[in-house]
Amino acid sequence: MTKIKVLIIDDEPPARDIIRHYLSGDADIELAGECENGFEAIKMINELKPDLIFLDVQMPKLTGFELLEILPDPPQIVFTTAYDEFAIKAFEMNAVDYLLKPFAKARLYQAIDRARQRLESKTPVVQQGIEELRAKLDDSTEELDRVVARLGSKIIVMPIDKIWYIEAQDDYVMVYSEQGNYLKEKTMKYFETHLAPKGFIRIHRSHLVNVAQILSVELYGKDTHLVMLKCGAKLKTSAEGYKRLRELL
Amino acid sequence: MFTKLYHNKLLPVYAGAWLAIAVVHYIIVTTQLGVDDLFAIVEALVFSTIFALLGIGLWFLVKFSDTGKLNRQEMILRHATSSALTMLIWFGGSYLLLGLISGHEPGYMTMLNNTMVVRVLAGLLLYTVLVTVSYLLINNQNLKERKAREEVLQNLLHESELNSLRAQIKPHFLFNSLNSISSLTVTNPEKAQEMVINLSEFMRYSLSFSDNKMSTLKQELYHLRLYLEIEKVRFGGRLAVDESIEDGILDWPLPPMILQPLVENAVKHGVYDTPGQSFVKISGVKNNGWLEISVINNFDPDLPSRKGTGTGLSNVMKRMQMVYNMTNLAKITKTENTFEVKLKIPGNDKN
Numbered sequence: 001m002t003k004i005k006v007l008i009i010d011d012e013p014p015a016r017d018i019i020r021h022y023l024s025g026d027a028d029i030e031l032a033g034e035c036e037n038g039f040e041a042i043k044m045i046n047e048l049k050p051d052l053i054f055l056d057v058q059m060p061k062l063t064g065f066e067l068l069e070i071l072p073d074p075p076q077i078v079f080t081t082a083y084d085e086f087a088i089k090a091f092e093m094n095a096v097d098y099l100l101k102p103f104a105k106a107r108l109y110q111a112i113d114r115a116r117q118r119l120e121s122k123t124p125v126v127q128q129g130i131e132e133l134r135a136k137l138d139d140s141t142e143e144l145d146r147v148v149a150r151l152g153s154k155i156i157v158m159p160i161d162k163i164w165y166i167e168a169q170d171d172y173v174m175v176y177s178e179q180g181n182y183l184k185e186k187t188m189k190y191f192e193t194h195l196a197p198k199g200f201i202r203i204h205r206s207h208l209v210n211v212a213q214i215l216s217v218e219l220y221g222k223d224t225h226l227v228m229l230k231c232g233a234k235l236k237t238s239a240e241g242y243k244r245l246r247e248l249l
Numbered sequence: 250m251f252t253k254l255y256h257n258k259l260l261p262v263y264a265g266a267w268l269a270i271a272v273v274h275y276i277i278v279t280t281q282l283g284v285d286d287l288f289a290i291v292e293a294l295v296f297s298t299i300f301a302l303l304g305i306g307l308w309f310l311v312k313f314s315d316t317g318k319l320n321r322q323e324m325i326l327r328h329a330t331s332s333a334l335t336m337l338i339w340f341g342g343s344y345l346l347l348g349l350i351s352g353h354e355p356g357y358m359t360m361l362n363n364t365m366v367v368r369v370l371a372g373l374l375l376y377t378v379l380v381t382v383s384y385l386l387i388n389n390q391n392l393k394e395r396k397a398r399e400e401v402l403q404n405l406l407h408e409s410e411l412n413s414l415r416a417q418i419k420p421h422f423l424f425n426s427l428n429s430i431s432s433l434t435v436t437n438p439e440k441a442q443e444m445v446i447n448l449s450e451f452m453r454y455s456l457s458f459s460d461n462k463m464s465t466l467k468q469e470l471y472h473l474r475l476y477l478e479i480e481k482v483r484f485g486g487r488l489a490v491d492e493s494i495e496d497g498i499l500d501w502p503l504p505p506m507i508l509q510p511l512v513e514n515a516v517k518h519g520v521y522d523t524p525g526q527s528f529v530k531i532s533g534v535k536n537n538g539w540l541e542i543s544v545i546n547n548f549d550p551d552l553p554s555r556k557g558t559g560t561g562l563s564n565v566m567k568r569m570q571m572v573y574n575m576t577n578l579a580k581i582t583k584t585e586n587t588f589e590v591k592l593k594i595p596g597n598d599k600n
Binding site for chain 2: 012013014015017021037039058060061082083101157
């Protein structure tokens with residue numbers, strides 16, 4: 001058996017202690033490190049390249065979900081959570097496993113065995129799992145409070161009221177905000193459903209605009225209008241988008 | 250229950266009234282009509298008893314007829330019918346009975362025949378009085394019953410509202426605490442035991458408190474400390490707690506668990522969401538006959554707050570309003586990286 005490299009991510013020291021204790025003395029496990037928030041975790045995952053992470057959902061700075069969102073090449077993930085119905089639903093089929101705190105040593109090893117199977121089979125099950133998970137998260141109608149992006153080793157947390165607009169770019173979307181412009185591997189549909197209740201409007205196939213950022217709407221051509229934003233951007237509307245805008249304003 | 254008592258009280262009064270009417274009857278027939286004592290007593294009793302019995306029937310007629318649903322015409326029709334029927338049974342019955350008792354004594358029967366109109370008129374007057382009094386009494390009774398019912402309802406509503414407003418142990422807190430205990434049993438059994446005891450005491454208090462009984466600042470602080478001790482174990486050195494309470498205010502009465510949601514909020518937006526060091530400061534002072542309690546926490550200014558803000562706080566405010574029937578008892582002050590809630594708590598006369 002090859003050694004599994006493990007990273008523990010949890011903001012509560014006793015929660016890390018118990019996992020460390022459960023793992024200690026197992027020659028097949030290498031505990032590569034521990035961290036107490038999502039920002040640290042990004043750094044450590046990049047540096048240490050663990051095979052498996054134990055990830056708490058509720059943490060300062062970045063939640064476990066948000067961390068997962070910005071990891072380009074995520075390792076195997078076992079979520080550890082105290083009480084989170086959402087996590088239970090989302091991960092039932094997808095993540096390697098999820099552990100409800102407090103959990104027994106045997107239960108932890110069950111999760112490790114599953115991870116080992118996936119690691120050894122070398123089929124991209126994990127990746128598939130994560131994609132499914134992402135799709136599942138996308139489907140949920142939960143409102144967004146912030147959008148997380150990554151630029152190299154820098155993590156940017158954008159509160160949605162600081163986002164100006166979102167633009168479709170091939171397989172990605174570009175998020176334009178006070179903090180800069182960032183690519184996200186998401187669909188326009190995803191942002192439209194999650195941000196519509198927060199005052200965003202789709203004015204065009206390729207533009208989703210924060211209504212609070214609109215300065216004025218001006219006639220441009222026969223059927224098109226221009227939306228002027230406070231940030232200086234001028235965006236064209238489609239006929240349907242203009243109709244939507246008129247209804248709202 | 251209420252109706253029964255009411256009836257029991259009413260019945261002797263009713264009987265007494267009829268006795269008085271019988272006496273008046275007796276006086277009138279002896280003085281005005283020259284009837285003998287014996288005949289007068291018998292007829293007074295017969296007339297009064299029959300009317301009294303009919304009167305009980307009328308009471309129920311009034312009670313169970315839904316007056317609100319009838320218009321004026323229907324009311325008049327109903328009472329015309331019932332008064333005619335009452336007169337027929339009352340006078341007819343008395344007439345027949347007295348005929349039997351007197352052995353159809355010709356002089357007496359003539360007198361009865363001659364005074365029939367006057368007697369029926371007097372009977373109608375009695376009918377009117379009886380029905381009017383019944384209406385008044387029953388109305389009054391209904392009103393009282395409704396009032397009592399409304400009061401009960403109001404109390405129930407109040408209680409259930411308070412129940413939904415009061416702090417409840419959050420599952421997240423509970424399971425994370427249990428996880429810490431699970432961990433401590435291995436790394437530090439003594440600390441684990443301490444935490445189990447703290448958690449138990451804290452839970453016992455949260456489960457048992459009642460809004461009918463005021464707590465004291467001392468008791469509240471004790472349970473806040475239990476809670477904060479637990480959170481401190483969970484977050485290690487990341488949570489610092491500072492407490493400064495003025496001397497001589499520990500016995501101040503306040504609603505139980507009113508501070509808990511504030512401290513919970515402070516912890517949630519502080520240490521739950523802030524990497525590195527966080528603090529919660531609790532202070533209490535007496536100011537112009539009011540107790541002022543302030544709970545301050547720091548938070549990470551870089552991060553937009555996650556959802557779940559405000560409900561705990563607004564529940565505290567609603568509860569304060571319901572308990573003291575006063576508004577503006579809470580004040581929120583937010584700086585760039587601190588959040589403060591100040592509660593003003595009225596004292597009782599002792600303070």
